[in-house]
Amino acid sequence: MKDGFHRPVLEEQAVQYLIVHPEGIYVDCTVGGGGHSLAILQSTTPRAFLVGLDADPEAIEHAGQVLAAYPNKLLRQIFYDQLELVLYESGRYPVSGVLYDLGISSHQIDETRRGFSFQGDGPLDMRFDPRQQQGAAEILNGYDRKELERVIREYGEERHWRAIARDIVARRQLQPFHNARDLSEVVRQVVGERFLNKSLARVWQALRIEVNQELARLTRSLEAAFAMLEQGGRMVVISYHSLEDRIVKNFMREKSRDCICPPELPACMCDKVSELKILTRKPLQPDAAEVRRNSRSRSARLRAAEKIVPYQGGKA
Numbered sequence: 001m002k003d004g005f006h007r008p009v010l011e012e013q014a015v016q017y018l019i020v021h022p023e024g025i026y027v028d029c030t031v032g033g034g035g036h037s038l039a040i041l042q043s044t045t046p047r048a049f050l051v052g053l054d055a056d057p058e059a060i061e062h063a064g065q066v067l068a069a070y071p072n073k074l075l076r077q078i079f080y081d082q083l084e085l086v087l088y089e090s091g092r093y094p095v096s097g098v099l100y101d102l103g104i105s106s107h108q109i110d111e112t113r114r115g116f117s118f119q120g121d122g123p124l125d126m127r128f129d130p131r132q133q134q135g136a137a138e139i140l141n142g143y144d145r146k147e148l149e150r151v152i153r154e155y156g157e158e159r160h161w162r163a164i165a166r167d168i169v170a171r172r173q174l175q176p177f178h179n180a181r182d183l184s185e186v187v188r189q190v191v192g193e194r195f196l197n198k199s200l201a202r203v204w205q206a207l208r209i210e211v212n213q214e215l216a217r218l219t220r221s222l223e224a225a226f227a228m229l230e231q232g233g234r235m236v237v238i239s240y241h242s243l244e245d246r247i248v249k250n251f252m253r254e255k256s257r258d259c260i261c262p263p264e265l266p267a268c269m270c271d272k273v274s275e276l277k278i279l280t281r282k283p284l285q286p287d288a289a290e291v292r293r294n295s296r297s298r299s300a301r302l303r304a305a306e307k308i309v310p311y312q313g314g315k316a
Helices: 011-018 035-042 057-066 080-090 106-110 137-141 145-156 163-170 181-192 196-212 214-228 244-257 288-295
Strands: 025-028 051-054 073-077 095-101 230-239 274-279 299-305
Touching: 011 035, 011 095, 011 230, 025 035, 035 051, 035 095, 051 057, 057 073, 073 080, 073 106, 080 095, 080 163, 080 214, 095 196, 095 214, 137 163, 137 196, 145 163, 145 196, 145 288, 163 181, 181 196, 196 214, 214 230, 214 244, 230 244, 230 288, 244 274, 244 299
Parallel strands: 025 051, 025 095, 051 073, 095 230
Antiparallel strands: 230 299, 274 299
8 A cells, every 4th residue: 555644444353344245335434545445345346336435635536546456436525424425326325334434544644734733833724625614723713712612622622621712812812823833832831841742632633623523424424324224234433532432332322222211111112123233342442463553543443333124215
């Protein structure tokens, strides 16, 4: 695989849980550099079909090169909460499996011009899709103090959220935010040097999630992906922080429940049926060898589940 994008995390485990039919249709919702997509195509027959989605045009371009030898694919630059649109337009549904490798790629982090890293002095951008109107600078310069507090507290889980938001508002009254150094200096003044990098990582994460609406898109996309799965189809999700993993865990847990009635009722009145079988009782994590090869895999968590009810889409 060409340099620039990260190695696929938990590749063997992801493919093992995902592939149920060697001639099925599979969706890679975060194609990135194409690593997981390549593993899927290598593990299936030429009669299988891969739909690869990514909001980042650079990822789609790179994946196209990596997967050039495989004609049985469709790559589309789009956010993954629009997967139903792509599947309906292409006539590729229902599907046998859907894979997510959430977060950001090494390429996005290392490209200073994209603004995903607090190292260096790149622009405060952080857009996965450059066609989006609002980047991180627009949030820092335009959100009111309470909105900034919410973003930093909820999406960054940063303990100094109130002071950082306060100082952002004070600083922008003197000069608007443009570059990474502008924001780094504000955070440094609040938290000091000892825990600076951790706080910077949290603030950058918070802004990236807000810019790209990652958690809301993930919630919508999981529902859409489940709807497009055939009976027996698999959903595999690799997440990297607790906010993502909590959404995935709760989604799978709710879909797997067969009754939501209060325990005091003598009989079930809700007619709720279990729709999903959880395949990973606890999330899978990379072993020590993988972490040594790829330090950015350290926080990865893989959850997998199988749909146990029939596909009910209206266009099949």
